[in-house]
Amino acid sequence: xxxxxxxxxxxxxxxxxxxxxxxxxxxxxxxxxxxxxxxxxxxxxxxxxxxxxxxxxxxxxxxxxxxxxxxxxxxxxxxxxxxxxxxxxxxxxxxxxxxxxxxxxxxxxxxxxxxxxxxxxxxxxxxxxxxxxxxxxxxxxxxxxxxxxxxxxxxxxxxxxxxxxxxxxxxxxxxxxxxxxxxxxxxxxxxxxxxxxxxxxxxxxxxxxxxxxxxxxxxxxxxxxxxxxxxxxxxxxxxxxxxxxxxxxxxxxxxxxxxxxxxxxxxxxxxxxxxxxxxxxxxxxxxxxxxxxxxxxxxxxxxxxxxxxxxxxxxxxxxxxxxxxxxxxxxxxxxxxxxxxxxxxxxxxxxxxxxxxxxxxxxxxxxxxxxxxxxxxxxxxxxxxxxxxxxxxxxxxxxxxxxxxxx
Numbered sequence: 001x002x003x004x005x006x007x008x009x010x011x012x013x014x015x016x017x018x019x020x021x022x023x024x025x026x027x028x029x030x031x032x033x034x035x036x037x038x039x040x041x042x043x044x045x046x047x048x049x050x051x052x053x054x055x056x057x058x059x060x061x062x063x064x065x066x067x068x069x070x071x072x073x074x075x076x077x078x079x080x081x082x083x084x085x086x087x088x089x090x091x092x093x094x095x096x097x098x099x100x101x102x103x104x105x106x107x108x109x110x111x112x113x114x115x116x117x118x119x120x121x122x123x124x125x126x127x128x129x130x131x132x133x134x135x136x137x138x139x140x141x142x143x144x145x146x147x148x149x150x151x152x153x154x155x156x157x158x159x160x161x162x163x164x165x166x167x168x169x170x171x172x173x174x175x176x177x178x179x180x181x182x183x184x185x186x187x188x189x190x191x192x193x194x195x196x197x198x199x200x201x202x203x204x205x206x207x208x209x210x211x212x213x214x215x216x217x218x219x220x221x222x223x224x225x226x227x228x229x230x231x232x233x234x235x236x237x238x239x240x241x242x243x244x245x246x247x248x249x250x251x252x253x254x255x256x257x258x259x260x261x262x263x264x265x266x267x268x269x270x271x272x273x274x275x276x277x278x279x280x281x282x283x284x285x286x287x288x289x290x291x292x293x294x295x296x297x298x299x300x301x302x303x304x305x306x307x308x309x310x311x312x313x314x315x316x317x318x319x320x321x322x323x324x325x326x327x328x329x330x331x332x333x334x335x336x337x338x339x340x341x342x343x344x345x346x347x348x349x350x351x352x353x354x355x356x357x358x359x360x361x362x363x364x365x366x367x368x369x370x371x372x373x374x375x376x377x378x379x380x381x382x383x384x385x386x387x388x389x390x391x392x393x394x395x396x397x398x399x400x401x402x403x404x405x406x407x
Contacts, residue, residue, distance in 0.1 A: 001139070001160045004035055010099075010136060010159055011039045018098035021091065021124040024049040024068060026168040026249045027117035029103040029138035032161055036101070046095055047071075048087075048120060051168065063095060066311030084222065084246075084314035085273035088123025097128045102137040105145045106162070107154050114150030114266075115143035116167070116255070117247040122149050122268040125156065134158045142167055144255045146248070148265035169252050173226060175206040178335050178365040183210040186287060186331055186363055190214060195281040195325070196231075197221040197318045199288040203333045207287050212236055219243040220281060222272055222314040224264065226250040229257050246272040246314075273314045278321025284328035288315040291334070293362050293387070294350045295380040295400050295407075297371045299332055303352040316356045329360035329372070336364040336389035344392035346383060348399035362387045377406040 002009065020036060022029055024047045033045065037055035044061040047054065049068040056062070056070060062077040065087045071077045080090060091097055102121065104112040114121055125135055139160045144167075175183065183206030190196070190211055195218040198204035208227030211217065212234035219228050219237055224245035231237050246269045248258065258264045271277060278284055290299035291309075302310050322330040338345050345364075362369045362383055369382035384396045384407055400407040 004161055007035050008039055014098055017042045019044040020099045020101050021046045021097040022101040023103055023117040023121055025117060025247055027103050027115060029101055031163045031165055032101055032138035066313045079308050081312055083312055083317050084269050085317045088120050088270060091124050091127035096131055097124055098133045100124045100128045100135045104137045104139055105143045106139055106141055110154055111151050113145040115146055118150040118266040119246045119269045138163050140165055144259035146258060146266050147262060149268045150266050167255055172251050173205040175202050179203050179206040181365040182333050182363055183207045185368055187211050190285050192216050194283040194285050195220050197286045199315060201289050203289050204287050221245045224248045226254045229254050273317040275317055275321035278318060279324035282326055284322040284325035286318040286322035286330040287333055289334050290332050292345055292347055292350055294347050295383055297379050298350050298354045298357040300350045300352045301355040319356050319359055331361050331363055332359050333363040336366055344389050346388040380405045380407045
């Protein structure tokens with residue numbers, strides 16, 4: 001353990017422009033990263049879904065496979081198009097780390113936990129060890145101890161800096177009427193004994209909220225949130241199967257519930273997001289969202305116009321895995337109208353690079369359009385008549401016919 005003012009002993013031996021890898025989302029060790037920034041003239045930070053508050057200036061390059069709020073605004077981001085399941089290969093190829101910066105619990109019986117995010121960090125630690133680099137931890141007494149692949153021996157960490165700081169939380173989700181309607185429509189397709197994956201946002205939260213009467217569900221997801229906790233409390237989940245994900249975000253109540261809870265496990269993303277592992281579970285129902293869908297059942301979940309907004313992330317991993325699961329299906333769920341832009345989210349043909357395509361179904365508050373198993377003409381008809389906003393349907397039919405679709 002070292003004091004913050006002694007961090008210079010760590011940075012003194014680093015290359016001229018080192019690369020640091022850190023967890024993202026609500027687990028980002030902001031205080032320790034800013035201490036590094038004060039001691040490094042030029043460096044690179046690799047972080048998935050980086051929140052506001054990370055260092056950002058000339059001389060610092062941001063790198064990621066999924067942009068968070070901070071990297072969208074920086075203008076100095078190297079974006080690597082990459083599925084989450086494959087992302088740690090970057091640490092062995094084009095993005096070798098010199099330092100891995102963790103955010104951990106204090107030691108318990110010689111162990112620490114990486115807490116609410118494992119994701120790419122296990123792969124990063126292996127890569128940095130293979131090249132003789134360093135592992136440095138922000139040791140935070142307020143980080144919940146989460147079981148799984150994020151539990152490390154203290155000997156796996158070179159330096160620790162104790163920084164007692166509250167965890168970032170979100171308010172308890174309160175779905176709007178359209179999200180609730182979507183949740184009900186999708187929940188009707190979920191049978192007892194299904195395996196559930198839900199992405200980030202109001203719609204996936206609403207789906208989980210509508211499943212409390214189901215029984216024997218398995219929860220295997222990229223994200224674990226309050227919705228999973230409430231499912232468990234309602235008795236909807238199989239009591240013999242742990243809730244598994246690769247990162248967490250939620251309320252303080254959720255973090256307190258997950259702390260040292262053997263029911264909750266975080267695994268490395270190469271496991272949680274492996275399509276073959278996902279496909280091995282029965283009746284996987286994968287629910288993810290997008291910004292746009294088109295009449296060819298293509299989605300845009302990554303770009304606003306030509307500019308990258310987020311990233312491929314893990315939704316495509318779960319789409320493929322769910323489609324190969326026995327009795328499984330992958331659903332893209334979104335509101336049919338974008339209130340801020342005042343435009344339809346269902347478009348004739350997506351102009352941006354496509355994130356995913358050919359899912360099981362597309363769901364909006366208007367209904368569910370069946371995609372899989374239909375020819376291209378019926379797919380387009382379903383999308384227009386079941387998913388699109390009524391105000392957009394005539395224009396979509398006209399555009400579809402111009403593209404040779406019989407709608």
